[in-house]
Amino acid sequence: MKKAIIIIATLAGLGFIFWKEILFLILVQFASPKDNVGPHQEIMWQQGPDQRTDNRPNIIVIVADDLGINDMTDYDDLDPSGTIDTPNIDFIGNMGIKFKNAYSGSATCAPSRGMIVTGKYATSTGYEFTPTPDGMARSINLFNPEETRYLSENVENNPLFDNQGLPPEELTFAETLKSANYYTAHIGKWHLGRGPKFAPLSQGFDESLMMASGLFLPEDDPNVVNAYLPWDPIDKFLWAILDYAASFNESSERDNWFEPKGYLTDYYTDEAIKVIESNKNRPFFLYLAHWGVHTPLQALKSDYDELTYIDDHVERVYAAMIKSLDRSVGRIVQSLKENGLSDNTWIIFTSDNGGAGYIGLRYINSPYRGWKLTLFEGGIKVPLIFWKDGIEPKQISQRAAHIDIMPTIHGLINRSLEHDVDGIDLFTDEYDLNSRPLFWKTGHNKVVIKDDWKLQVTDYPPKKWLYNLANDPTEQKELSESYPDKTAELLALINSHAEGARQSLYKPLLLANIEVDRNLKEITEEGPVEDEEAVWVTN
Helix, strand or coil: CHHHHHHHHHHHHHHHHCHHHHHHHHHHHHHCCCCCCECCCCCCCCCCCCCCCCCCCEEEEEEECCCCCCCCCCCCCCCCCCCCCCHHHHHHHHCCEEECCEECCCCCHHHHHHHHHHCCCHHHHCCCCCCCCCCHHHHHHHHCHHHEEECHHHHHHCCCHHHCCCCCCCCCHHHHHHCCCCEEEEEECCCCCCHHHHCHHHCCCCEEEEECCCCCCCCCCCCEEEECCCCCHHHHHHHHHCCCCEEECCCCCCCCCECCCCCHHHHHHHHHHHHHHHCCCCCEEEEEECCCCCCCEEEEHHHHHCCCCCCCHHHHHHHHHHHHHHHHHHHHHHHHHHCCCCCCEEEEEEECCCCCHHHCCCCCCCCCCCCCCCCCHHHHEECEEEECCCCCCEEECCCEEHHHHHHHHHHHCCCCCCCCCCCCCCCCCCCCCCCCCEEEEECCEEEEEECCEEEEEEECCEEEEEEECCCCCCCCCCCCCCCHHHHHHHHHHHHHHHHCCCCCCCCCCEEEEEECCCCHHHHHHHCCCCCCCEEEEEC
16 A cells, blocks of 8 residues: 555656656647558659650749758858858859849748749738647647747637648649649648648649658668757657658548658659659659758768768758758759750749758858748748759849749740739849838738838737848848838838738747747757847747
């Protein structure tokens, strides 16, 4: 009896100490049970004709995930250091058309991807917030309740994660290109809904190899090196729920999952090359949406082993992930050359948003302030490159945005869009790109940039930031009190844009307080700093 009491008391004591971890495990198992993943399946892509009679250009859109503007060797003039050498991204940038002042559609992935594929603002489609896996917001709030607000009413009223998709009535670039008799293929991340209503096959793609979960390799694979981020509750959640899985031509939610073949970034590239080879004799459109360099941080061991000069383990894994992403670009270019397509295929390269502060690396968005999730420059500055062999290299300093990708693609194939979009053709539309206002809206956070002036406003708590980006591209000197007329002018633009916005289709699940100038690791190790600037953001 006494022994039993001691055991019960011990268990109760451990439960008291580790109650968060216990509740977390319950949340994960209840909200996101592991899925059944079958053995690898070989993909048999559609085969084009034996000879090419239609010489319209092919289009390949490559989207990286959470790539910081300073993660490339030679992209930004203000701090062209890069994490590691990125010779292949540098090649298409320096030999193509490089937009030095390009912006993502949002500071998080799903709205940006919605804007890339439709050419429309989230305020036009209603796809304003990033859907998160069921249970994720509650888990993040559990481990960081002081800096987050769990919006339980929104959680209860939203559809389940898989059903938070881009509205089927929105026309994607796959649909408009398919109507122009292009073969259309998707590989990689989607994050615009699943199942028969929202999945790529329902949004204009002939075929789709979709990222079904999110591990780059199984966690215990001998060819992988993992980096865990103990300061980050998002990382804790992802490691707990993710599988190593893909699905091909998924027709219903979580249909026919199987193991990919090899490290995920390389696997997607292998399959992209198969698409190119199978369809070289007809106009094709390939949307290659990489998962790298998103967390969980997992590198191919052979890449990691080559970077012995990097001492920090997390930084080394992250750099190795960039190495594999850069290798993908190089292999795609080489495949085009080998198949005689390099002078008739446009590669468009971008990232969905800026680098994430929660991975704990300071320099990824340098010298810009802010991180993914924030609308400071570090959260929304992205690469945007258009390349094909033989074009005149050009660097353009005027602003461009994700909403411009779709209409520009149609300009490249000389086919007019038959519906309205918010973006413009960057190469043929007669427009002063810097005087054109660009807008961002993520809940109570709103931004406009026009004529080199940027105004950011938030309602929680009420605050304004005004910067002159021509003189102060890294947002060091806040000017709203010094220029009240300019602040009022830009605020009127923001309000007008917001008034015409479509109501958001799904509601945010979480508010999080993000420091602008310190990453999450620094905040965890150093603790609070008086007067440190922060902003409350929604997912």
